Amino acid sequence: MAFRAAHVFATALFLSAAVPAAAQTAIKFAVDGPVGGPEALFLLPLDKGYFKAEGLDVVIDDVVSTVDPINRVVSGGYDLGLADFNVLIRYRDQHPSVPIKPIFVVFNKPSYAIVARRSRGIAQPKDLEGKKLGTPTAGSTFAEWPLFAKLNDINPAKVIIENIAIPVRAPMLAAGQIDAALGASFRLYVDLKERGVPVDDIVLMPMANYGLQLYGSVIVVNSKFAADKPDAVRAFLDAFNRSLKETIRRPAEAVDSILKRDDTARKDVELERLRIAIRENILTPEVMADGLGSVDPARLQRAIEQIALVYAFKAKPNPDAVFDGSFLPPLAQRKIH
Secondary structure, X not given: OHHHHHHHHHHHHOOOOOOOHHHOEEEEEEOOOOOOHHHHHHHHHHHOOHHHHOOEEEEEEOXXXXXXXXHHHHHOOOOEEEEEHHHHHHHHHHOOOOOEEEEEEOOOOOOEEEEEEHHHOOOOXXXXXXXXEEEOOOOHHHHOHHHHHXXXXXXXXXXXXXXXXXXXXXXXXXXXXXXXXXXXXXXXXXXXXXXXXXXXXEEEEEHHHHOOOOOOEEEEEEHHHXXXXXXXXXXXXXXXXXXXXXXXXXXXXXXXXXXXXXXXXXXXXXXXXXXHHHHHHHOOHHHHHHOOEOOOHHHHHHXXXXXXXXXXXXXXXOHHHHOOOOOOOOHHHXXXX
């Protein structure tokens, strides 16, 4: 895998960092999908040696499915990962004893979105009735479709769902074989533009702008690893938080970490993806006021109540049981200035 080879190279590159190799704590980390612009958030601290400087020898791997990073961390094969918060909440409800917990919110606002064609008669959520909606039904965005439909008075029975793979999603939408599609806004919107669809024909409906109170992607940790090596977990978040703030300030530099791993990637495309993620999913008013990484307990409670509108909890959790903020860097380091 090209990505694997690249991070092995990057690890070797920083082997001579200030911290002796023998002192390094090995960490395996799984991102939550294919590598693109937003994954630079995790590759930059690897490439700049921030993890190594914290005494960590980090290996980063990509995955193919939404639940994959959760399964990898639960199994202990991976120590940390990036996972969808709401998929994880339901997963832990189904498997209450699994050794996994979220410790840092990366996407304060989720990237779930519906991207439609105005020329297909869609301008607002209700217009999806009677239309064909393409989506990978195993994806995290489709998991929130029932809630989006309920909050926006859409009759799901009147929407034709076509289960399609991610690689054909934008081509089918561009060709008019489907009327709309589900996916992460920074992936699907940019993909559709790259297929030549005029911007004024693209209708972007981020679910968070249509009633969803949910959080998005979070860093998760294996509970046993956290108990055995709490300092390593804190060190990982310190390095990531430092790099995240740098990426927010200089996204064009961060995207180079993607380009060095994928010679087919285009800088303008991946930079647009990253900038959308920063603008829409990371730098929200809540983050600007309260800093990166944490949760607002009242909002998290509302999110849990929203999930319960379309999902029958075995035991509805409270916010304290859902998120562990004890490993976060100090607030002063997480504030955006």
